[in-house]
Amino acid sequence: MMERIRKQILQALAGGEISVYKLIDLQDASLPEFFQLLQEMEEGEIIQISDGKVGLTEKGRELAEKLGAKYFDVSCEHCEYTGLKIHDFFKDVLDKYLEIAKERPETVEEYDQGYISPEGVIKRVEFVYERGDLLKSRIFVVGDDDLFSIAAALTGMPEKIFVVDIDERLINFINKVAEEYSLPIEAMVYDVQQAFPEELKKKFDVFVTDPVETIPGLKLFLSRGVSTLKGPGCSGYFGITTLEASRKKWYEIQKMIHDMGFVITDMRRKFSVYPQDEKNFFRFQEKLPIVEKLGAKIDYDWYKSTLYRIEAVKDPKPLVEGEMIIDEAVYRDSESWATPYGAD
Amino acid sequence: MMERIRKQILQALAGGEISVYKLIDLQDASLPEFFQLLQEMEEGEIIQISDGKVGLTEKGRELAEKLGAKYFDVSCEHCEYTGLKIHDFFKDVLDKYLEIAKERPETVEEYDQGYISPEGVIKRVEFVYERGDLLKSRIFVVGDDDLFSIAAALTGMPEKIFVVDIDERLINFINKVAEEYSLPIEAMVYDVQQAFPEELKKKFDVFVTDPVETIPGLKLFLSRGVSTLKGPGCSGYFGITTLEASRKKWYEIQKMIHDMGFVITDMRRKFSVYPQDEKNFFRFQEKLPIVEKLGAKIDYDWYKSTLYRIEAVKDPKPLVEGEMIIDEAVYRDSESWATPYGAD
Incomplete structure (x- = not known):
């Protein structure tokens, strides 16, 4: 799976340096997975990160070229990928x-x-x-x-x-x-x-x-x-x-x-x-x-x-009906990287 | 569920008479369910069908009006509902x-x-x-x-x-x-x-x-x-x-x-x-x-x-690996209303 995300990142960066937040939006992994991969690619000198911008290094550009990685934005600009207009x-x-x-x-x-x-x-x-x-x-x-x-x-x-x-x-x-x-x-x-x-x-x-x-x-x-x-x-x-x-x-x-x-x-x-x-x-x-x-x-x-x-398609059956007090925090787990620290 | 499809049909027809094939596209039921509902609505004198066109009857228009049914095409015309353009x-x-x-x-x-x-x-x-x-x-x-x-x-x-x-x-x-x-x-x-x-x-x-x-x-x-x-x-x-x-x-x-x-x-x-x-x-x-x-x-x-x-997310496990000869026809079941009769 991470091999695919790596390709998404190489494709995205083949178009030039971009904000790291835009890069998050151009790949499918969860935040912890993304961050780990980003670190690995930085350590492997494929990408460089500074001031919140990510770009390919010389080595990264060679790799992207060898793979034939190209960036194309295929989303519909009129509806922003939703398929719906506002009537x-x-x-x-x-x-x-x-x-x-x-x-x-x-x-x-x-x-x-x-x-x-x-x-x-x-x-x-x-x-x-x-x-x-x-x-x-x-x-x-x-x-x-x-x-x-x-x-x-x-x-x-x-x-x-x-x-x-x-x-x-x-x-x-x-x-x-x-x-x-x-x-x-x-x-x-x-x-x-x-x-x-x-x-x-x-x-x-x-x-x-x-x-x-x-x-x-x-x-x-x-x-x-x-x-x-x-x-x-x-x-x-x-x-x-x-x-x-x-x-x-x-x-x-x-x-x-x-x-x-x-x-x-x-x-x-x-x-x-x-x-x-x-x-x-x-x-x-x-x-x-x-x-x-x-x-x-x-x-x-x-x-x-x-x-x-x-x-x-059947009679709806909730998994919980009575009280369920969550011992651990309701709002946070190991993937909650966009949830504020105060939310527990 | 059919109550919802009925609403989809009333909404679609509130915009005027349309081709029955367009109506199929404006509702979510399977073909046998759609056909049955169409018949019921025709028998109930809510709709009339002729020459492949479907429209509301007088009684149907009153019902649609009472419910406040209105037709709006909310799909993006630029990408035809797909969210993607062709780059x-x-x-x-x-x-x-x-x-x-x-x-x-x-x-x-x-x-x-x-x-x-x-x-x-x-x-x-x-x-x-x-x-x-x-x-x-x-x-x-x-x-x-x-x-x-x-x-x-x-x-x-x-x-x-x-x-x-x-x-x-x-x-x-x-x-x-x-x-x-x-x-x-x-x-x-x-x-x-x-x-x-x-x-x-x-x-x-x-x-x-x-x-x-x-x-x-x-x-x-x-x-x-x-x-x-x-x-x-x-x-x-x-x-x-x-x-x-x-x-x-x-x-x-x-x-x-x-x-x-x-x-x-x-x-x-x-x-x-x-x-x-x-x-x-x-x-x-x-x-x-x-x-x-x-x-x-x-x-x-x-x-x-x-x-x-x-x-x-796990090792992929096919449900069938060996030969599986299907006794009944492979291509048809009771819902296959868009599959030619010859396909078996």
């Missing part, structure tokens, strides 16, 4: 969303918060719409620092959106917006570790979440979402990165999905981008392990996630 | 490929052949390139009516491409092109039902296939591909439709993938389109069950597949 109807939704989001609470490290770009939120809503999962549906959102509930409700399509989040500031903000704009949203403070409330079980058609990417975190977030679904045919949407979740972790996640009675219907690579907004989690970038390791400030939107869609 | 380097590859493909053997119903669009083939090559799976790699192709091997080899990047196909005409064509253009391709006649040749096992980095979409067919095509891989980190690319493979079948496929030691890293909906070329399988459209059922000629590129990418 005029949804542009109006985006405008209102942007106005509202100005007042959003800023992310706090305590809860490992971080939000995706407004355009990414709208495209997620569009994708849910396209699947027939938005119209007159009951949607449950587990953790909503993205304010997905607001974007979805602004379309006027969902019947009801219920949000749970551990952060009271966020819940108050969402409830206030819901009231002000007469949106069918209800938000409630809830920690995924607590037993899941009976009255919310089997009441929804769709769940949406951006889980914490540790195995216990994933199990909890996905189980809580799954608990809310009515039955077969219901679906879930969530983002997972390749950066803080290696392929071995993805393998475990896919097993969980299967065991809960779901098929994966979509996996859209790099669908969601976490921008460097002043309120986003890059505010405390000095507390992110990857930034410390690289010793360079973030200068590129490198943190992206793959959008999964899953659909129940 | 200049690959445009040159496309030009050569088109020139060569003029002489391709026409599809025969006997082998359930059908090929994806040249642009789709090139984008598949680009996606393989982007993953680092093209450069100096050894690629195995199981069934190559798409002529993927030729497109990939024309980039000059792969070390070696080995093709197996049951169709001698295709094998001869590929070998002739390989010789004429000095491409590192070797093609051999082989029926996936035969025991897999020892000398081809564990010799490749990547496999590519477009499996027959019956469970035994899928098991065979994927197992043969998996047999060729060297070890963990190696990958496979293949297309599967939602039209001839329901979500229950996808669930089984995903279990197979997991059991063979693989994680799914990508699933790109509608990535590959089967165009209505004169040599393609729509030539014998009167033999396709769906065409017979609908009683309307094809007037839209409706047959598309999702591109899967899988990656071995």
Whole structure:
């Protein structure tokens, strides 16, 4: 596998020196794997790194040439790899969303918060719409620092959106917006570790979440979402990165999905981008392990996630229903290199 | 689940009357499920069908309005939902490929052949390139009516491409092109039902296939591909439709993938389109069950597949290694409504 990542890096650098954060975005390994490979290639004098820029050495250039490594950006510049445009109807939704989001609470490290770009939120809503999962549906959102509930409700399509989040500031903000704009949203403070409330079980058609990417975190977030679904045919949407979740972790996640009675219907690579907004989690970038390791400030939107869609083919079976207190930190494991040190 | 498909249909028709083949493309159900729902909606006087066009009845329009169903095409028109453009380097590859493909053997119903669009083939090559799976790699192709091997080899990047196909005409064509253009391709006649040749096992980095979409067919095509891989980190690319493979079948496929030691890293909906070329399988459209059922000629590129990418996280373990003669037809099951009646 690392042989492939090495080729991705050589291809990327064959086009010239680039920011190390852009390089992260042009390869598929997790952050610890990437960092180790970077060190090996530097020690092997294939690449040189300075001031957050990575380039090929003379020896590296010879190697790249011998292999025939060339850099081509094949992603569609119009939709930024998502395959979706923002339709005029949804542009109006985006405008209102942007106005509202100005007042959003800023992310706090305590809860490992971080939000995706407004355009990414709208495209997620569009994708849910396209699947027939938005119209007159009951949607449950587990953790909503993205304010997905607001974007979805602004379309006027969902019947009801219920949000749970551990952060009271966020819940108050969402409830206030819901009231002000007469949106069918209800938000409630809830920690995924607590037993899941009976009255919310089997009441929804769709769940949406951006889980914490540790195995216990994933199990909890996905189980809580799954608990809310009515039955077969219901679906879930969530983002997972390749950066803080290696392929071995993805393998475990896919097993969980299967065991809960779901098929994966979509996996859209790099669908969601976490921008460097002043309120986003890059505010405390000095507390992110990857930034410390690289010793360079973030200068590129490198943190992206793959959008999964899953659909129940059996009666949805959450892996956890009662309380599950995680002894180790909920938010961190050995791959959490983009999670602030304070998040535990 | 059918409730969701019903919403997709109402949304699609809220924009006005459309070809029934376009409608197939705007919903997620398999062909038998779609057809059944179409009949129910016609009997319920929600829709009317004539001359291959579907529209809402008066009652249907009222229902759509009550629900607030609206049609928006949210797909990016520049890349046709794929997220990828064709980069200049690959445009040159496309030009050569088109020139060569003029002489391709026409599809025969006997082998359930059908090929994806040249642009789709090139984008598949680009996606393989982007993953680092093209450069100096050894690629195995199981069934190559798409002529993927030729497109990939024309980039000059792969070390070696080995093709197996049951169709001698295709094998001869590929070998002739390989010789004429000095491409590192070797093609051999082989029926996936035969025991897999020892000398081809564990010799490749990547496999590519477009499996027959019956469970035994899928098991065979994927197992043969998996047999060729060297070890963990190696990958496979293949297309599967939602039209001839329901979500229950996808669930089984995903279990197979997991059991063979693989994680799914990508699933790109509608990535590959089967165009209505004169040599393609729509030539014998009167033999396709769906065409017979609908009683309307094809007037839209409706047959598309999702591109899967899988990656071995363990030692790849094919589900079948020896001979496996399929008693029932290899090519057909109750969902094969776009497979010609002659294909068994």
